[in-house]
Structure formats: structure tokens, C-alpha cells
Amino acid sequence: GQNIDQPTEMTATEGAIVQINCTYQTSGFNGLFWYQQHAGEAPTFLSYNVLDGLEEKGRFSSFLSRSKGYSYLLLKELQMKDSASYLCAVRGNDMRFGAGTRLTVKP
Amino acid sequence: EPEVTQTPSHQVTQMGQEVILRCVPISNHLYFYWYRQILGQKVEFLVSFYNNEISEKSEIFDDQFSVERPDGSNFTLKIRSTKLEDSAMYFCASSEARDNEQFFGPGTRLTVL
Numbered sequence: 001g002q003n004i005d006q007p008t009e010m011t012a013t014e015g016a017i018v019q020i021n022c023t024y025q026t027s028g029f030n031g032l033f034w035y036q037q038h039a040g041e042a043p044t045f046l047s048y049n050v051l052d053g054l055e056e057k058g059r060f061s062s063f064l065s066r067s068k069g070y071s072y073l074l075l076k077e078l079q080m081k082d083s084a085s086y087l088c089a090v091r092g093n094d095m096r097f098g099a100g101t102r103l104t105v106k107p
Numbered sequence: 108e109p110e111v112t113q114t115p116s117h118q119v120t121q122m123g124q125e126v127i128l129r130c131v132p133i134s135n136h137l138y139f140y141w142y143r144q145i146l147g148q149k150v151e152f153l154v155s156f157y158n159n160e161i162s163e164k165s166e167i168f169d170d171q172f173s174v175e176r177p178d179g180s181n182f183t184l185k186i187r188s189t190k191l192e193d194s195a196m197y198f199c200a201s202s203e204a205r206d207n208e209q210f211f212g213p214g215t216r217l218t219v220l
């Protein structure tokens with residue numbers, strides 16, 4: 001079956017670092033995406049991994065291990081505006097999204 | 108910066124009625140998608156469209172749904188006979204290539220009464 005798992009909620013402090021994990025089992029694999037979604041808005045693209053390893057993009061980094069079916073999104077120097085849901089999505093035969101991790105950044 | 112646009116932003120309809128949701132993908136993109144998100148739930152893939160035909164569809168995309176690219180810019184989702192459970196946010200997305208990042212439109216909130 002196809003499954004994408006990520007924690008439901010996380011809380012972190014402004015200025016800190018947070019890691020959001022995602023594990024997946026899908027039919028086929030053509031890349032893993034992380035999206036940010038603020039309440040009532042559309043998802044916006046953050047990062048993409050297709051090969052194992054770390055991709056860095058400013059305050060955001062994403063890691064992939066295909067053999068373990070595992071990825072994480074790392075957010076550094078957290079800001080209040082980073083409070084949002086973070087969606088892990090896997091491109092297999094189609095595009096499947098996880099349920100999202102709601103991150104709350106506190107002062 | 109180019110963006111995906113969707114109209115209307117909110118559509119209210121009676122159960123059993125047909126609705127058409129419209130999208131204008133980013134102009135040089137070749138792959139188009141529809142997703143839905145029921146309030147408080149995850150984003151669910153409906154269908155992908157490439158070269159004027161459906162390339163993939165999910166189990167949700169049954170006979171009541173259809174997609175069309177009626178001209179060079181619009182991409183539409185038709186729901187033939189709406190049900191209460193079709194109430195959701197419907198997002199259109201587009202990408203340059205099949206496995207590239209997808210850019211989402213702002214969504215159409217469909218309310219079926």
C-alpha cells in the first residue's frame with residue numbers, strides 16, 4: 001500500500017531549529033517534495049529531493065534516504081511566520097501528500 | 108512572477124448540480140493537475156493531464172469528474188452531479204515536467220448544499 005507518515009503537530013521557539021520527519025511507502029519513486037501551507041491558502045513549494053542526501057536552500061534544508069523511505073525538513077532560525085503546516089509529498093505513480101505537520105512557532 | 112490562477116474563488120451549488128472549476132496554468136508548463144482538500148484533511152490527488160489527455164488519475168476521480176483544456180490557456184474540472192461530500196477546496200497546479208515541482212493556484216472553495 002501507499003503511506004506517508006509525518007507527525008501531526010510540533011511546537012518550537014522563535015530562533016530555534018526544528019526537524020520535521022516523514023516516512024513513506026509508495027509505488028515507485030520519482031522524488032520527494034516539501035510544501036508549506038498556511039491556513040486557508042495553497043501549498044507553496046519548499047524543496048525537492050530525488051537523490052539521497054541533503055539539499056540546502058537558505059533557512060530550509062531537506063534530507064532524503066531512499067533505502068529507508070525517510071526524509072526530513074530542517075528549518076533554522078525559526079520566525080513567527082514559519083507557523084504553518086508542512087506537507088511531505090512523494091512523486092510515485094502519482095503525487096501523494098502526507099497529512100501535514102502543523103508547526104507552531106512561539107516567541 | 109508567473110502564477111497559476113483559479114476562478115471562481117468560492118462556488119456554492121445545490122446537490123445534483125453540475126459545476127465547472129477553471130484554472131489558468133503557468134504558460135510554459137506542460138503538466139496540469141487537480142487536487143482537492145476537504146477542510147482539515149490532507150491534500151488529495153485527483154488527476155494529471157498532459158498532451159491533451161489524462162496521464163494519471165486517482166480512485167477519487169470517478170465518472171462524475173472530467174477535465175478539459177478547451178483552449179490554449181484554460182484547464183477545467185467538471186463535476187457532473189455534485190454531492191454533499193464534494194464540498195472541499197479544489198486546487199489546480201502545473202509543472203514544467205512530470206517530476207518537477209508543482210505550482211499551486213489559490214484554490215476554489217466548493218460548497219455543496
